[in-house]
Amino acid sequence: MAVYKRTYKGYEGAQTPEWSRFLILPRYAWESLFKQRFLLIFYVICFFYPIGAGIFLYINANLGMLASLIEAAGKFNGLEIDGKFFYIFHSVQSSLAFILTAFIGPGLVSPDLSNNALPLYFCRPFSRSEYVAGKLGVVAFLLSFITWIPGLLLFLLQWSVGPEGWFAKYSWIAPAIFLSSVMWILLISLLALALSAWVRWKVVAGALLLLVFFLSTGLAAAINAVMRTDKGSWLDITSNSGRIALELFRVREFMDYSEGQGISIEEAWTAQFLALGFCLWLLWKKIRAYEVIK
Amino acid sequence: MTPVIQLENLSVRLGNRDILRGLTGTLSGRTIGLLGPNGAGKSTMINTLLGFYPPISGTAKVLGLDIRTQAKEIRRLVGYMPENDTFIGSMSAVSFVRMMAELSGLPGEAALERAHEALFYVGLGEARYRQVGTYSLGMKQLAKLAQAIVHGPKLVILDEPTNGLDPPARQRMLKLIKEMRDSNQMNLILCSHLLKDVEDTCEEVMILKQGQMVYSANLEDERKLNRRFLELETYGVQNGFVEAAEALGCECAALTGGRVKMVLGTGVEIRDIYKLAAERNLQLRRLSYRRDTLEDIFLKAMEFKGAPQAK
Incomplete structure (x- = not known):
């Protein structure tokens, strides 16, 4: 019907599958996010390191060819590409992911709460969990493109250009890249969403995200010192994430504490899952059509 | 014909306060007015019908679907225009209404087409590319109406649609409501404390007082009786x-x-x-x-202190 015919008409056409509707929120959010030039530039910068690492892997694997071109290169025997290489890649990209989340995350839920927009979402066949999944998707998809997806691409590149037997020796790196990145993405995304839901000012929520990471470390250290225990480390989400990544990438020499100190790796995993659960609980309390004031 | 709303001893408690107390009744009119003084439980009833608040006892059916077990199916058939200032300020009206249509299940292209249609229909055609946050109160009300009807619902719930509107805007809103009613494609529930609006547009009324239904009747029948x-x-x-x-x-x-x-x-x-x-x-x-006006009926209902009265 032409728009100039201003009469009401019903809709009997096709419907999209229900499972796919949570993807609508990321689509609209990205459309608005990438209108911000600063964010776009920063996101492009996030790809510099993966591209550089890719070039390095290629050169590292083809030193023989380069040696014939550049005499000096012959003196360089190449690096062993192992867990340490991918751990450094993971650390750099995770830091960038954190900064990106601090920019994006706080603006996801708080505007909907400030504008009382939640009833508009939930009066449709669209649930609270789909809303959280959609908002989580906004950050998680973006972060995936700068963390585990390029990480796995680098892994595949090294497999294809690296020495024979490399894959058999280092096949455990692929799940390490995926698991460590996904845990980190989930943690910072959910934390950003939870803070955005509870603190309605975007700037404050962004600052609070940074503060939570510093505070958790400080609080854990204080509890450990005062109570003469290691159990305070349960609260140290930064250290626990690092601990998990170090274990997954098998680079224990980077650990700044000896065996027997701090909480165990099992406890670190449990602490991270508890932190994720706590963020989800915070979101669940706030994300509802109308708040009941007791 | 399936009743629009069936209430079966519906009670809702929020915090520690009983907001709706044992509502029972059936409403079948094409346009239903939900009346009551402030705090009577009108908005709570709407929110309960939409599944936002769980009932502590009893249940209700909307278009034959149970609110306890079929909330999602109900929301598929319902369009809702909330009372409060509710919008996504940073989006243009056309994006906002399109997104709402997509969330209701319309494919992207159909959603865009219907968003334009809905905005033209409510009279925001010329302003549809402006950010909703920059709209006047009357325009925001119209944008809310557009998002409520964009997916072609079978039942549209309008919570205080004329709130804060100047007389011409109010007339325009009432005209739209009458047009939608006369299109015979949807049922309407109009929640208001403005009796004139309800009298002008509704066939059936339910009056709430302190969470109880004190009056429910078909206005047309009442008018015939009054003749x-x-x-x-x-x-x-x-x-x-x-x-x-x-x-x-x-x-x-x-x-x-x-x-x-x-x-x-x-x-x-x-x-x-x-x-x-x-x-x-x-x-x-x-x-x-001599006709009883809705005001007469309402005032009589407000004096009522006994068991719920339904005609």
């Missing part, structure tokens, strides 16, 4: 006119100045009254139907 009340102004000697009318089965009250109030008896028509007057050479200078 039996007459107010007459006579001139000249009545010559037993009142007694003759009573003999026909009418209830009469003779007032001063030749005025007579009358309830017509069963089978008695207006022509019988004219005939009685003519036989007595009595002039009827004025004859008007």
